[in-house]
Amino acid sequence: MASKRLKAEENWTGRRVDFPAFSDALSKRRAELGNPELPRNSGERRTESKKALLKAIKDAGGKW
């Protein structure tokens, strides 16, 4: 199974991102910019399904 997976991964033609390197570079960039925050979505565009899902997460004790 591993060899089959490796073969398929070799066929990937999109971008490849090595997570540790990506995360390190992003950490440095964030620090350079003073750790900017992004504003949370206002929620005005949420579908009814999305509102119900977020309520279910909240009811389960999630802190998202």
Place this chain on the structure above:
Amino acid sequence: MSSAYRPEFEAALRLFARVSEAMHELGFQRPILVGGAAAEFYSQSAINTGDFDLCTPRQDTLEAEMQKVGFIKPSGPGQMTKGWIHPELRLGFEIVANIPMDGNYDRETLALIENFTDEGAFIVISVEDLIADRMGQYASGTARDRLQQAQTLYRLHPSLDKVYLERRIREETIDEHGIEALES
């Protein structure tokens, strides 16, 4: 592994990697992470999302794999969601479409994230398409907060493909905005 992300988000990414790898082993493309969770990924939790929005043309198969790792359908009065929650980790996944952005993106820009966990790789929409999506919502007039999100993501990723980004912003905003809106 880096701890720059909040723990809840890392736990969600690990689950996403597991179900992504399961899909891959079944011979299907991994699902694609889009929306607010992609913004959290590309900002290192500088924005906290509510759940994971996923795209896959194999919804039934992915949902079966999600159930194997503990996701359940919320139950009870008024629970009309298409999403799933993981009661132990208290997070949610929702399959929102077969493909991202109605197919208006270049598949070659999708990012396969490797070496996050030994449980599997996962796919995230490109940061360019994510920014273009934010700009499209901003231009629609219904989500003015998205401009600042787009600007910050742009500043966080100085090596992104500016030619592709310009084209995609023009497409998503019906030529109302270009990359200059991010530089102001």
